[in-house]
Amino acid sequence: MREKTLAQTGQLRALVREAAEKLFEAGIEEAHLDARLLLEYAAGITVQDYMMDPFQVLPEEKVRAYHEAVEKRAARIPLQHITGQQEFMGYPFRVNEHVLIPRQDTETLVECALEKLEPEMEVLDLCTGSGCIAASLYLIGKKQGKVFPDRCFDAADISAEALDTARENCRALGAQVRLIHSDLFERIEGSYDMIVSNPPYIRRGVIEGLQEEVRLHDPYIALDGHEDGLYFYRRIADEAGRHLKRGGWVLLEVGHDQSKDVSRFLAEAGFTCIQGKKDLAGLDRVVMGMYNK
Incomplete structure (x- = not known):
């Protein structure tokens, strides 16, 4: 009862504790972390501010804003859709209901691409979504001294809203990326030194069993890999060779159980030097191959 009274007064520690309890009851796995992050978003209270004075009292309008944010998260709206932002490769990316929320798994794909990136390479990012892959490659490549004097990167997506x-x-972010409205290679012209993609790869029958945050709030089109989850890998493997220069690379993010199938698709399409990369959890995450015409 005392804790409830303290929360009503706007005391930080009580507010966060009450919010974390509410989120935990709603099935949020990282309830306390989300409660703290929402406090920073809604009230501008950083972790450092909180640690220095957890007993400070918030003004009524900020308490109200915090409660509203917590209610949204308890309704299983993704934290990133509430704050409108997700960090990826150290950069802040705006996210919304039109794009897949960038995930740490995908950073493995960017790291693999950076290892192969060289100055003046021409790069295409398919199914770009928020643009996080193409923008990160450009920005980090620029920091590494791999300049791109002739042209920017290209990134394509079937969704105009994305x-x-x-x-x-x-x-x-200041990333020079040319955006193309295209269903994979439909409107892509010319050839590239590297093609990267994180295509939809969830099996259609599995989507209904995903977490509410994903199933109800990520765009369905960014999840649906058709019946077996491999539809877009087949298309990319079949068509990528027509858009790669000799010795060009294709790098694909894959589901944890899709590496062998995707590797086979690339081999059958004439790719060599096919290799995989695991993510930090030790799961297969990237398949890549070189194309020799």
Whole structure:
């Protein structure tokens, strides 16, 4: 009862504890972490501020904003959709209901691409979504001294709304990425030194069993890999050779049990030097191959 009274007064520690309990009851796995992150978003109280004075009292309007944010998270709206942002490769990316929320797993794909990136390479990112892969490659490559004097990177997506989000992100971060409205290679012209992609790869029958945050709030089109989850890998393997220069690379994020199938698709399409990369959890995450015409 005392803790409830303290929360009503706006005391930080009581507010966070009450919020964490509410989120835990709603099935949020990282309830206390989300409660703290929402406090920073809604009230501007950083972790350092909280640690220095957990007994400080918030103004009523900030308490109200915090409660509203917690209610949204308890309804299983993703934290990133509430804050409108997700960090990826050290950069802040705007996210919304039109794009897949960037995940740490995908950083493995970017790291593999950076290892192969060389100055003046021409790069295409398929199914770009928020633009996080293409923008990160450009920005980090630039920091590493791999300059791109002749042209920017290209990034394509079938969703016009996703491209609008990617455009905002690239503009805000200063990433020179040309965005193309295309169903995979449909409107892609020319050849590239590298093609990267994190395509939809969830089996259609599995989607209904995913967490509510994913199933109800990530765009279905960014999840659906058709019946076996391999539809887009087949298309990319079959068509990528027509858009790669000799010795060009294709790098694909894959599901944890899809590496062998995707490797086979690339081999059958004429790719060599096929190799995989595991993520930090030790799961297969990237398949890559070189194309020799």
